[in-house]
Amino acid sequence: MATRRSRAAARMMMAPAVVLLLGWMLVPLTMTLWFSFRRYLPMRGGDLGWAGFDNYVRFVSSSAFWPSIQATLVIVGGVLAATVALGVLLALLLDQPIWGQGVVRVLVIAPFFVMPTVSALVWKNMFMDPVNGLFAHLWRLFGAEPLAWMSEASLPSIVLIVSWQWLPFATLILLTAIQSLDREQLEAAEMDGAGPLSRFVHIILPHLSRAVTVVILIQTIFLLSVFAEIFVTTQGSFGTRTLTYLIYQRVLESQNVGLGSAGGVYAIILANIVAIFLMRIVGKNLDA
Amino acid sequence: ETLTIATVNNGDMIRMQGLTDDFTAKTGHKVEWVTLEENVLRQRVTTDISTKGGQFDIMTIGMYETPIWARNGWLAPLNDLSAEYDVDDILPAIRNGLSVDGTLYAAPFYGESSMIMYRKDLMEAAGLTMPEAPSWDFVAEAARKMTDRENGIYGICLRGKAGWGENMAFLTAMSNSFGARWFDMEWRPQFDTPEWKQTLTFYLDLMNEAGPPGASANGFNENLSLFQQGKCGMWIDATVAASFVTNPKESTVADKVGFALAPDAGLGKRSNWLWAWALAIPTGTKKEAAARQFIEWATSKAYLELVAQKEGWPNVPPGTRASLYANPEYAKTPFAEMTLKSINSADPLHPTVKPVPYVGVQFVAIPEFAGIATEVGQEFSAALAGQQTAEEALAKAQALTEDAMEAAGYR
Amino acid sequence: MGRIVLEQVAKRFGDAEVIPALDLEIEDGEFAVFVGPSGCGKSTLLRLIAGLEDVSGGRILIDDADATQMAPARRGLAMVFQSYALYPHMTVRKNIAFPLRMAGLDKAEIERRVQSAAAALNLTDYLDRRPGQLSGGQRQRVAIGRAIVREPAAFLFDEPLSNLDAALRVGMRLEISELHKRLRTTMIYVTHDQVEAMTMADKIVVLQAGRIEQAGSPLELYRAPRNRFVAGFIGSPRMNFIEGEEAGRRGAFAIGVRPEDIALSREPAPGAWEGVVGVAEHLGSDTFVHVHETGLAETITVRVSGETPCAHGDRVWLTPREDAIHRFDAEGLRIA
Amino acid sequence: MGRIVLEQVAKRFGDAEVIPALDLEIEDGEFAVFVGPSGCGKSTLLRLIAGLEDVSGGRILIDDADATQMAPARRGLAMVFQSYALYPHMTVRKNIAFPLRMAGLDKAEIERRVQSAAAALNLTDYLDRRPGQLSGGQRQRVAIGRAIVREPAAFLFDEPLSNLDAALRVGMRLEISELHKRLRTTMIYVTHDQVEAMTMADKIVVLQAGRIEQAGSPLELYRAPRNRFVAGFIGSPRMNFIEGEEAGRRGAFAIGVRPEDIALSREPAPGAWEGVVGVAEHLGSDTFVHVHETGLAETITVRVSGETPCAHGDRVWLTPREDAIHRFDAEGLRIA
Amino acid sequence: MAREHSPRRKALLTVAAWTAGLLIFFPILWTILTSFKTEAQAIADPPLFLNFDWTLENYAAVQERSDYMRFLWNSIVISGASTLLGVLIAVPAAWSMAFVPSKRTKDILLWMLSTKMLPAVGVLYPIYLIFIELGLLDTRAGLTVVIMLINLPIIVWMLYTYFREIPVDILEAARMDGADLRAEILYVLAPMALPGIASTVLLNVILAWNEAFWTLNLTAANAAPLTAFIASYSSPEGLFYAKLSAASTMAIAPILILGWFSQKQLVRGLTFGAVK
């Protein structure tokens, strides 16, 4: 398959996708870079001239910067941990012979189809509302003071909402991975005297490592830019201001496009650090 | 022509949508509505107007945006309105808030101030009577007495949810009555002053003792539904809420609500704000004439009558026209009088005890304010949630405001 | 020790009766091979013995103890799977050590046993590789190593060579045979390749549709197949079957002659079958001649020495060795 | 027509020289088989001829026309892949018709040719099935059918039988041989199985590391291998090689004797090699005896008739047929 | 392990799995139930589960307020068209990567994925300005292109993992049989990869359907899809749980139903080559 002809054809066929994505990346990126060096304040008349590195310095030195990085990492990490751990358990459960497997799978898969805005609205209002929310009713039923989720447990709440959305994804990938495990390997382990727990630890978990990396990779890509869930619920208060949200505040609430663009550049750098880190693991794991 | 109108998803606007046919019948113009939640709306219209995107022929904006945008030349001035429209009928406080140098840039769809709504039955049970213009000390005492946590009754419901239009609207207005201000005449942030400390401490103490659980997540809507369910003894909030809490269809306490002016601290300023949702035309729209027609229709006296006829007087958009309050039919509504008094007692041009370089009662009409106040609001909200003390919150607020003002080039 | 006895063992999957009740004894130290066409139940039978499937009826005795209800690990058997079923994420060393780790042996003892198994199987140089980095034959050896270390009462092999290429298959076949000679442990070996069965087995068990058609030593089956199925299955190239007049003359419904029991000449001979050479396969030492147009069967295969000149289209005459003719009745049973 | 000539054809993958420049002629109508160990470049050579890889040097002539730069489809060759490479989503009919559709033939003509190919290959009953519903042998036939309909100048086969089981392999081998006899089209066949090579080829090309070790008819290679590599590769079981004194006595660095050229006796005989039986593989008609402890080579394999009694541990004496001994010099070249 | 499991164990597992399933599904179920309550019943204490008067008034109210069908149509057009366009561009690219891999193939693939990590808010202004320049604001075409570009890396990756599982032999066979590149992709590759293409399409329709940032910010009236529809119900004055539930149900129902009907396909598609 490796003739000159086919290689030439391959380059031709790659071109549209590569060119489009390159444009999609470079054009806004260049503009963002440009803005980040300008005093660009739309409310004060737009581009007010050269700003040097002021925006960059101001963005990092703002008291909100490091907490926002922390919040970003906590949300991404929290959701990843929750979805992978629960996903593995759920996948194991769904892999067992049960009555109505198809229906259960349909139930489990459903949250994935719900738009982030809707799920955030539903969770925030109908479950986590401290007065009318279902959780509040539940808490009161047991005589406890209802929790004001969005303020008293803001990060966990957001992690919960986002995890709920992404759990189906993790579960499905892990389930398919479990089902692809060579049954003879499990049988061999059984013959070798491994009990259910040993089989899980020594055979199933290592087999899942590849699927877990894929889950982590894909979810991280989406989670780094989580926005709607925060916008709808806490609007960035109570320590839920992620980097993305901070940029949003700078650009749209404070109307300081230059500053926000500098933040955007930082976010791109962060994303690429995470990306390189992930690609390392994934790259290795995808080859294997 | 088809007009594209961006508006907020409040009850009055939704009612307006339902009545658009009347406009179309009169003028032949069609209307496309883009109805969005308040925060989304602001994000949309701001982006659009600052980049001259031209997606909307009419935007629903507030008293905060109007002067700023008008100064940037982004809004078409609303002069030459028809005689029938009767501009002078618009309440002066409202009109001032929507004008720059005497020119009106946005026509008020409804206006509001804030006032106390309280439960007459609970007040009575607590052995107190609400004066027409109470002080903060009275309010605090009454709130503590009314609180009955066992039965899910909280003496006072106040905004706690972070946002410049949420808790900061309330707290800024409240701070005015305590003699505080955002900036001095040199644009120096004032969160390090004793007045602010007093304001915030008072607020936090009151809420901790007599407020509902999770108050730091409560905005207008949350408090409204709390009050409607009879869980609040008092609620200080927008005057428009009066029609909701007295509506027996939605409210369990409709017949037990009393009204009073927002409290003061004896310094000559009350803690009520002033706000109006108004319709404005971005410059550059090609349908300016039709847009004007629409605005005249939607903010006219005739529109008020149309709503009254269809939905009853309590449901007409309040707070814009003197003639409405002169109307004997409307005067029958329990909240009409107090609403008018509240609006009239607000002065956007001189909002504070000490002099300030800015306009706006519960906001500062500079472009940076929304961003700054939201962040400050988050600090205060966190303090209400018990995550930090009043001192810490104020110190952070001071620091971040200084930062932002510097970034914006004020100092 | 490793005497395995099946008593009336049967297996149903849902409604499908895969194995009707059957009896079988495998002596200690014996090398038993299950052969039969695909789908005849060889693997199922092996898995019943291993305990990977539950019997639907009957008993399984291992060393005279009833093992029918025992968990697989407790039966003291080791199994080598067709896919090898190596643990891909573990090194060869860890793979081989796994059963010992599960048995809770101490580190030193595990290492000792792994080393000795690796030495016996020529795997010492590969102990730190992953299965993915090994060739087919090496993987096979690792699988065997993992079985050996447990010092089981019996080994079970399920088509262990079917994933290897021809040359390797021959080599590994010899290695397993030699292993058996050395260890003298009972081995049960499943294959559908009759050459493997013939060359390795002490006892061949020929299965068809879950039934045992015949069980016995390779030469017994070669020389005295109980029926046409076994006769056709054992021996390569296949036995030639002839029905009709030629068979009738010999008092049988059908007769069978193996290719090596037919003489080929290029001159007419009395009583010889006349035919035309289709393909002559020259193997060097031997030539297999496929003869057509005899009027007896579509093709009659004859094995002649490598020197016999023979080409497509030649007319030839075939003479069977009368004493080597197998006779079968209409039911296919051998007439003694 | 289908004369294929390679002139100084070479192939490099990056830095690795897989095929150093080689010359080869394949006559019209010839059945040429490429054999050699795994990785020696058989497939690569075939793919160069097919045009699926570009040559790194040299020319490929098909019927005297330079085809080096031609697209695969234009060379007039048909290829049968190891994996069959059937189109799983098309019926057998569509699979076979595909090359004709691509060539733009009209419907009636396509149908006619498909029918005739199907008839020739006994596929008529399966024309409406998908490949997934066919057995391995049937799939193989479909792959051949797809090649036949194009009426190519030559067929290229890349290990077409390696995915089939032993019994089927024998059958298909015969079918392909018969096909060649019938069509008389040039065929190039890649395998690593020397039995296939011996039985099918007109000309065997033995490759090692991309070099042609010897090319010639099967019996030529069997009888007069040019070097030790070819001698060891051709013939089954393998030729026994003996170095040292025994070889020296015969004026060679090493001698080779095929298993069938050694007589085995249970009594001492003069000049015979003494040894102990390791494994004796009883195939029925023959027995392969692997003899150890001869002091000459690790194992000497002997083929004896099936009736010879012989078991593990027996002491035996081996006598080679002197005229069948092959002699090699220190470079491994045959001494004539 | 095909051993028969004891019915008791199966029952136990069934209960556990159903509990987990229902727990996960509950928020959606609750939303749907609430959409049939009156506003007062929606916040009743204790909560009403099934014992309330079912009413359709919320749906009526929502439909009266906003033209659901128009939003729905926009959602369908935008998610459908962007996916279609994406697949058309991605198929050739994935073909190249899968069948003519070079040393850089994996780098390119990972680079493509990394473009997904750009924070959308950071480039809102640039994109908005470009859209104004090109007159694409509030057009379905503009939105289609943006959503396509956002999802393109995922489409390419998914197709790539699918194509990689297709034996090269078959494509080579087609080439030997005289198929040119177009025929090879159209008649051989595409039909063989159909399940993969189908699941790619499905997943991307879902992602496009749920995309909420760009759809909201680049549209006004004409091209607004269901994400904008929901934005007008999110927190109005007064009681709104029931109406919000009705609007939410209407917004997610089409994709939920599509997802359920095609879940088998989808499950396969979601594996991203994680599983061989």
Ligand SMILES: Nc1ncnc2c1ncn2[C@@H]1O[C@H](COP(=O)(O)OP(=O)(O)OP(=O)(O)O)[C@@H](O)[C@H]1O
């Ligand atoms: N888990 C199962 N459920 C239902 N039927 C099964 C199961 N396992 C095997 N069978 C059926 O039992 C029969 C015997 O299968 P088995 O695997 O034992 O055959 P085999 O002789 O090993 O064949 P092969 O040579 O192809 O491996 C087959 O018809 C098969 O379809």
Ligand SMILES: Nc1ncnc2c1ncn2[C@@H]1O[C@H](COP(=O)(O)OP(=O)(O)OP(=O)(O)O)[C@@H](O)[C@H]1O
């Ligand atoms: N595309 C390629 N890139 C790099 N090296 C290759 C490529 N294809 C084959 N090779 C190398 O070329 C050599 C010959 O490979 P080839 O596939 O021709 O061997 P073969 O004789 O067909 O082996 P087998 O019997 O295993 O099929 C091998 O060493 C192989 O690793």
Ligand SMILES: [Mg+2]
């Ligand atoms: Mg089997």
Ligand SMILES: [Mg+2]
């Ligand atoms: Mg090859």
